[in-house]
Amino acid sequence: xxxxxxxxxxxxxxxxxxxxxxxxxxxxxxxxxxxxxxxxxxxxxxxxxxxxxxxxxxxxxxxxxxxxxxxxxxxxxxxxxxxxxxxxxxxxxxxxxxxxxxxxxxxxxxxxxxxxxxxxxxxxxxxxxxxxxxxxxxxx
Numbered sequence: 362x363x364x365x366x367x368x369x370x371x372x373x374x375x376x377x378x379x380x381x382x383x384x385x386x387x388x389x390x391x392x393x394x395x396x397x398x399x400x401x402x403x404x405x406x407x408x409x410x411x412x413x414x415x416x417x418x419x420x421x422x423x424x425x426x427x428x429x430x431x432x433x434x435x436x437x438x439x440x441x442x443x444x445x446x447x448x449x450x451x452x453x454x455x456x457x458x459x460x461x462x463x464x465x466x467x468x469x470x471x472x473x474x475x476x477x478x479x480x481x482x483x484x485x486x487x488x489x490x491x492x493x494x495x496x497x498x499x500x501x
Contacts, residue, residue: 375453381437382444394437454498461491 384393409416443452465488471477 375449378440378444378453379449381441382449385441386445390438390441393441394434397437398434451498454495458491458495461488 381393381397384396387393388396408414440452440456443455447455465480465484467473467475468478469480
């Protein structure tokens with residue numbers, strides 16, 4: 362189930378960043394980022410209203426954790442630029458590479474409050490194949 366949801370998430374992200382790039386071409390990177398986040402805010406507020414949910418605020422959670430929204434803004438800005446310059450497949454592939462490296466480091470050292478999941482030698486083969494795929498995609 363969760364594997365399927367992860368695959369679906371990947372597909373939705375690719376569709377989303379493609380739409381974001383189109384908005385960026387038409388309105389500019391900064392204006393499109395504002396539009397994207399306002400539309401997203403309206404969308405989630407509608408979900409909260411329909412489900413009659415309140416927005417909780419937990420003071421025990423570090424303020425740094427709430428900075429994910431700022432990271433999201435920069436992610437959209439950078440993604441819009443790379444999608445226009447590189448196209449969808451290479452932008453998404455390089456983005457996945459960045460996510461892979463970062464997630465390996467976070468897992469291996471248990472950073473950001475995550476449980477430690479050591480990077481074992483068996484995963485190196487998959488990592489090498491991923492890097493070779495990126496090299497081929499970048500060259501051709």
